[in-house]
Amino acid sequence: MQKIFFKKKVDLNHQLSELISISVDESIRYKMETDGMRAIGSIMINGEYKDSQKKHQFHETIDLDIFALFEKITDKRDFHVKVEDFDYHLIEGNLSLVIQAYVYGVLDDEDRVIDTVEQVNQLDSAEEIEKLLREEEKIIDVVEQQDSSIDESAIPEKPEEVPVLNEDDQEDLGTYYFYVVQDGDSYETIAKHYQVDEYALKSYNHERSLTSGTIVIIPFVI
Numbered sequence: 001m002q003k004i005f006f007k008k009k010v011d012l013n014h015q016l017s018e019l020i021s022i023s024v025d026e027s028i029r030y031k032m033e034t035d036g037m038r039a040i041g042s043i044m045i046n047g048e049y050k051d052s053q054k055k056h057q058f059h060e061t062i063d064l065d066i067f068a069l070f071e072k073i074t075d076k077r078d079f080h081v082k083v084e085d086f087d088y089h090l091i092e093g094n095l096s097l098v099i100q101a102y103v104y105g106v107l108d109d110e111d112r113v114i115d116t117v118e119q120v121n122q123l124d125s126a127e128e129i130e131k132l133l134r135e136e137e138k139i140i141d142v143v144e145q146q147d148s149s150i151d152e153s154a155i156p157e158k159p160e161e162v163p164v165l166n167e168d169d170q171e172d173l174g175t176y177y178f179y180v181v182q183d184g185d186s187y188e189t190i191a192k193h194y195q196v197d198e199y200a201l202k203s204y205n206h207e208r209s210l211t212s213g214t215i216v217i218i219p220f221v222i
Helices: 116-123 125-145 167-171 187-194 198-204
Strands: 002-010 018-032 036-050 055-069 080-091 094-104 112-115 177-180 215-218
Touching (some): 002 055, 002 116, 018 055, 018 080, 018 094, 036 080, 198 215
Parallel strands (some): 002 112
Antiparallel strands (some): 002 094, 080 094, 177 215
């Protein structure tokens, strides 16, 4: 069994004065893959709060895509993810949660902490990735359609920081974690921060060079 702690900030525009109710549930489906099993779904956060005048409801989700290698699975029939507990704090009129989930049917391992505040800010970059991918496809079409005698310098260059994804990567693009590279980052420091294997991270991102602003896709692997 492995514990995963999800940190989540619910932005209520600093209007929360009293929390009336809150519930946290999971909705997850499971599928067998060549090298292991995958849990895909979401953690759903629902509640009601009061501001200075009236009541309001809020609904938030945390996307999940958890992959466990067969070598880490102790019981395929028992492999599942379940929210067991959560805690919250009111901070400047907003809500801060720590959600504790257990991954059952796997070997015991160190607790993992995922800051979904960072994830939410960076998931907007998924649209940028998809846009760049579409631009890359158009460029490839242009190259294929042009006669070989055309000056190659006239053909637009491909965007430098486009991850070359295979079909499986594109299928699960929306549920992976995205990180925007900062000055001084390397695959080693990013892998250490997200507790993933450095070589797996390099392979997943096709060993692209990292510069400030590059988007790195972080797979969640047990």
